[in-house]
Amino acid sequence: MRILLVTWNYPPKMGGMEMMLGQLVDHLLPHMEVDVLAPYTDVASPMVHLGLKDDRLKSKIRIMRPERDGLRWFFVSTFLSGLRLLGQTRYDAIIAGSTLVTPLTYLLGRFGKLPTMVNVYGLDIIYPNPIYQILVRTFLPRANHIFAISQASKETAQRYGIPVERISIISPGIDFAEFANPGDFQTPKEFADRLIILSAGRLAKRKGVLEFIKYALPTIIKACPNVLFLVVGENPTLSLTHKEDLHSQIEAVVKEMGLAPYVQLLGRVDRPQLLQLYQTCDVFVLPAIPVPGDMEGFGIVLLEASAAGKPVVSTRLGGIPDAVADGVSGLLGKAEAWPDLANMIIKLLQDESLRQQMGQAGRQRVQTDFDWLIVGRRYAERLAQV
Numbered sequence: 001m002r003i004l005l006v007t008w009n010y011p012p013k014m015g016g017m018e019m020m021l022g023q024l025v026d027h028l029l030p031h032m033e034v035d036v037l038a039p040y041t042d043v044a045s046p047m048v049h050l051g052l053k054d055d056r057l058k059s060k061i062r063i064m065r066p067e068r069d070g071l072r073w074f075f076v077s078t079f080l081s082g083l084r085l086l087g088q089t090r091y092d093a094i095i096a097g098s099t100l101v102t103p104l105t106y107l108l109g110r111f112g113k114l115p116t117m118v119n120v121y122g123l124d125i126i127y128p129n130p131i132y133q134i135l136v137r138t139f140l141p142r143a144n145h146i147f148a149i150s151q152a153s154k155e156t157a158q159r160y161g162i163p164v165e166r167i168s169i170i171s172p173g174i175d176f177a178e179f180a181n182p183g184d185f186q187t188p189k190e191f192a193d194r195l196i197i198l199s200a201g202r203l204a205k206r207k208g209v210l211e212f213i214k215y216a217l218p219t220i221i222k223a224c225p226n227v228l229f230l231v232v233g234e235n236p237t238l239s240l241t242h243k244e245d246l247h248s249q250i251e252a253v254v255k256e257m258g259l260a261p262y263v264q265l266l267g268r269v270d271r272p273q274l275l276q277l278y279q280t281c282d283v284f285v286l287p288a289i290p291v292p293g294d295m296e297g298f299g300i301v302l303l304e305a306s307a308a309g310k311p312v313v314s315t316r317l318g319g320i321p322d323a324v325a326d327g328v329s330g331l332l333g334k335a336e337a338w339p340d341l342a343n344m345i346i347k348l349l350q351d352e353s354l355r356q357q358m359g360q361a362g363r364q365r366v367q368t369d370f371d372w373l374i375v376g377r378r379y380a381e382r383l384a385q386v
Contacts, residue, residue: 001033002090003034003094003095004037005025005035015236016172016297024379027372027379028379034060035091037078039066079107086108086111092114093116098120100124105118105143115144117143121295121297122295122297128293137160141161145167149322150171150297150323151319152319153319156295171298171322171323172370173303173376176366176367176370179363188280191228193226194228195283196282198277198278198281198283199212199284200301201233203247206288206294208289209250210250211336212341213259216339217259218259219343223349224346231263232268234247275308278305282310283355285312286312288318288320290335300323305362306324306362306363307366308363311329311362312324313344314333316333316334325361329361
């Protein structure tokens, strides 16, 4: 079986969608051949992201990119490259990496007389631009099948007229092997006497980090004076949809409220450092809030924290309930109910036994249901059925 993936979101770009699609391709290769029409990159090798442990699999993938950056150029170049590939190669299906590229995959599918599938997340469907919404309502219902990353994503697709029988939920996965030996990580000395709350992800408003600092962290500090909130992530400067400078806003609030001893903004960190921070923290938090025209489709960082054996605290928004087993691997609360969210975190910080219990339950759940070795096989099987 051979598929053609068309996507604007792909490594070495950074983000949840980029990480998911890179891992998806890597874990489809044992089952099929994949050609990728991906966005421009200035990284020397277009194959740089591949974490393939078997060199033989590299012969089963081709990644083709435009020669210059920009969304308009991507659409023109990718369409022409797709036509050329369809004339040279026999494919079984075309997959859109997100709703954004469904006009491309629809046209290429018509030209090649091939079924088309679309991966949907949430924001890629509902982005509130009038012209974009016309394109979504025109082309998304014409796909042969939809792969939704969560129940919330599925329900969003249904509101756009997609019959339920044409939608499959396949949640993202993580590379559990990265978390296989937690004993390999040592807590940095500067954090040895602190209770660590960690948050990680691009600083989009829907993540709720600014509001968490303003409305929940002071309550937590009163109950746990040795707490430290570590924030990993930077402004999503390359995003098509998020342009706000939350980093500066957070810095200003931390200074204004005198919270500098309790908050560290770490910016972007490399992968080994992030893995160490997961092991170092006591609780992981994703304090997501409702933002008009935006949506948290899943929350891969919640799976990663669980894989590290850490309890997670988040809100019942979007696809987050698919990532967290409430009361088992972590605690979920109502969005923007800051006293309740603070109390859940305090409860965990003050009860080491409960932290260990939830952390281990989450780790087992991720290994059983969300390892990419399992998710990749599940996706390949569903793709073959469709």
